[in-house]
Amino acid sequence: MTLINQLVSGDDFTGFYLLRELEVKQTNGATPKDYFDIVLCDASGQLSAKYWDVSSADKETFFPMGLVKIQGNAHTYREKLQIKISRMRKVTEEDGVALTDFIRSAPVRPVDLVHTIKQVTASIADQEIRTIVTYCVDKVEDRLMHYPAAKTHHHAYFAGLAYHIVRMLEIGAFICKQRPFLNADLIKAGIVLHDIAKPEEMVAQLGIVSEYSLSGKLMGHISLASNWITEAAIRCDIDLESEKVLGLQHLVLSHHNLGEWGSPVQPQTAEAVALHHIDAMDAKLQMVEDALDTTPDTEQWTPFIRGLENKPIYRMKL
Numbered sequence: 001m002t003l004i005n006q007l008v009s010g011d012d013f014t015g016f017y018l019l020r021e022l023e024v025k026q027t028n029g030a031t032p033k034d035y036f037d038i039v040l041c042d043a044s045g046q047l048s049a050k051y052w053d054v055s056s057a058d059k060e061t062f063f064p065m066g067l068v069k070i071q072g073n074a075h076t077y078r079e080k081l082q083i084k085i086s087r088m089r090k091v092t093e094e095d096g097v098a099l100t101d102f103i104r105s106a107p108v109r110p111v112d113l114v115h116t117i118k119q120v121t122a123s124i125a126d127q128e129i130r131t132i133v134t135y136c137v138d139k140v141e142d143r144l145m146h147y148p149a150a151k152t153h154h155h156a157y158f159a160g161l162a163y164h165i166v167r168m169l170e171i172g173a174f175i176c177k178q179r180p181f182l183n184a185d186l187i188k189a190g191i192v193l194h195d196i197a198k199p200e201e202m203v204a205q206l207g208i209v210s211e212y213s214l215s216g217k218l219m220g221h222i223s224l225a226s227n228w229i230t231e232a233a234i235r236c237d238i239d240l241e242s243e244k245v246l247g248l249q250h251l252v253l254s255h256h257n258l259g260e261w262g263s264p265v266q267p268q269t270a271e272a273v274a275l276h277h278i279d280a281m282d283a284k285l286q287m288v289e290d291a292l293d294t295t296p297d298t299e300q301w302t303p304f305i306r307g308l309e310n311k312p313i314y315r316m317k318l
Helices: 056-061 110-122 127-144 160-178 184-193 214-218 220-235 243-254 270-293
Strands: 012-026 034-042 045-051 067-077 080-090 202-205 208-212
Touching (some): 034 080, 045 067, 110 160, 110 184, 127 220, 160 270, 184 243, 214 220
Antiparallel strands (some): 012 034, 067 080, 202 208
């Protein structure tokens, strides 16, 4: 079977894949015809695909998160690799494939990632800050074992959120040693809390986000996490007006930096400035790493990366 990251323009191929996304659309011709706009994926990556002239039976047969066997052709369209599917059927038991075979996962075991997050949380010296962070982690601990950090942007795979947090904690530990004026407790807390409400914001199965929840659409993970900090302070009898509570809320509320990126306020404490850049560094470097990993070795340029101002990355020949 040909892996997605091994496909190059001009390839005719047959293989098993996951319908990560599937939407019925219509062509723009004088007589519009229905077609499937698809995102195909396997453990190596994903690609946009089209299945033309779908029938009523097809619409009752194929759905997102279904496994299929396809025959198709890879070609370049508007400078991006795309798949034209000529034949497609649902997977049967005789095919001997399982859904988990097609799921991309963090390179570290989820149980180890969550253990690290809980260890770092327990190492926070300030009791009230530690209590608030523990309360918030406990709300989502089971979902941290498998939730992605985003739908498509970065760490968008099984246990991606926990992996993102742990990689940020590693960067944060270095930054605190290099810049001892930073409060290490606040840096640790901000990293753990900044995306902690993502499992409440998104609906995900096996690391793949299918949609955003009602609270995710109406409030978003930033507001939800800030509310959780307030909830934790009330439940644990911590002064809501204390600088610790306000500082934690500010870390969460400002970590996207700009209003157009989702933050109601910009970073105005040293730790908030650090958190924003730690988050951006890990997210953007992960976008680059993912793009390089999922681009065939024969290709010098990755596809355009939305989170990097829609620029591709060149693979240096060194």
